[in-house]
Amino acid sequence: MELLEEEELSENSREFLGKIRDQMEKNDFLMQSMVKMSRLEAGILQIRKENKKFYEQSGGELSQAASGRYYMDFKQKAYDEKRAGCFYRKYGAWKAADAFFYS
Structure with a gap:
């Protein structure tokens, strides 16, 4: 991604590149969430309940x-x-x- 951002790109290409970056960040978040869920299901992670206002x-x-x-x-x-x-x-x-x- 960084290599593409360093090149001379048209406005449309830059906009498209920004959308790709946003989707990559969303996919990364989704994958991290799925890993955490699998760890919870496997019992590797424990949830600690804490009452706070x-x-x-x-x-x-x-x-x-x-x-x-x-x-x-x-x-x-x-x-x-x-x-x-x-x-x-x-x-x-x-x-x-x-x-x-x-x-």
């Missing part, structure tokens, strides 16, 4: 993002800013969330 975990991640340790892009189309903003306000991490949503 989601808002506590996400609040910690938001705090780290706000401090500059991690980059979180909340402006992606996949996020519903209004719903997410309400969620974080409800659970006390609204300052960090608002800093990313509305900056």
Whole structure:
């Protein structure tokens, strides 16, 4: 793939190459998931259940993002800013969330 990206390619070829790269990444993820599933079924991997409150975990991640340790892009189309903003306000991490949503 890298060799193809180094060559002079038309815009259509570059777009096609990008689609191929995306599909390769999806296939890689699928294969890794299948390997993990087979290990679970064979008993090689064990699942450890741990009770955690989601808002506590996400609040910690938001705090780290706000401090500059991690980059979180909340402006992606996949996020519903209004719903997410309400969620974080409800659970006390609204300052960090608002800093990313509305900056």
